[in-house]
Amino acid sequence: MPDLATPLIAWYRENARDLPWRRPGFGAWGVLVSEFMLQQTPVNRVIPHLEAWLERWPTPTALAMDAPADAVRQWANLGYPRRALWLHRAAVEIRDRHRGVVPDDVDALLALTGIGDYTARAVAVFAYGSRHPVVDTNTRRVLARALDGRSQPGPPSKRDLAAMESILPAEVAASTIVNAAAMELGATVCVARSPHCEICPVADRCAWRAAGYPDTGDDRRKQAKYEGSDRQARGAVLKVLRGAAAHAVPLDDVIPDWPDALQRDRAIDSLIADGLAEASGGELRLPR
DNA sequence: CACCCGTGGGT
């Protein structure tokens, strides 16, 4: 097993980006909100929204006191608006189960709505300094290349945690840096396409490089086409509900010119089923 | 486990 930790720590010290959630004293709530926003949304789009969010809701309890509709509106165009709903639910759960304090325990975090394997460990490690393996898509790619000699990682699995654990230093502070450094390397150097191996701190011990950069193929499933999809229809409906001062919109005024009326109705029904919309009196609105 | 869920920038 090559020592990745030592070069990763040295590299991270010099090259880590200055991101808001890495500032000392940023707080567990801020870290948690950032992790929700970063679930499938790029860093650069998250930063302004994160700052506005925390200014409006500096604590979980503050968010819990407002309506889910406010969270969905504030989420704006970050995408996957269920995350806004789930973040609101998590805030309510934190208020009710944890006296308004973001828990530091992985199992307690996992029990919160919208928090899975990655986010629970990210909060425990980056907000509280615990020692756990944190594995996101960047880390999986770095480990697949450096350890397994593959160009892309396979599907996510529990083995990913064991792989990360295998390169994690025993000492707590160092382990936190290695977790962050693996993610950072994957995000900025060991990127999916055209990686910058010439500046990579672990190039001299990378199994993929040593093997001559074989293309092992990408067994991830391709993203479904967005144009013409149900997701696009849902997005259009939610954009209307979020929009302007309209708190409730007559059903007949919700994307009336959508090309596929069946798809439009399906989108509305699924949004209601997800709790992202409510129908009453022939009107549609965000959840109160 | 496969599939679903938004949105926008890069190539």
Place this chain on the structure above:
DNA sequence: TACCCAAGGGT
């Protein structure tokens, strides 16, 4: 232009 990709999670 199309396609790729993004600090995932729930069902």
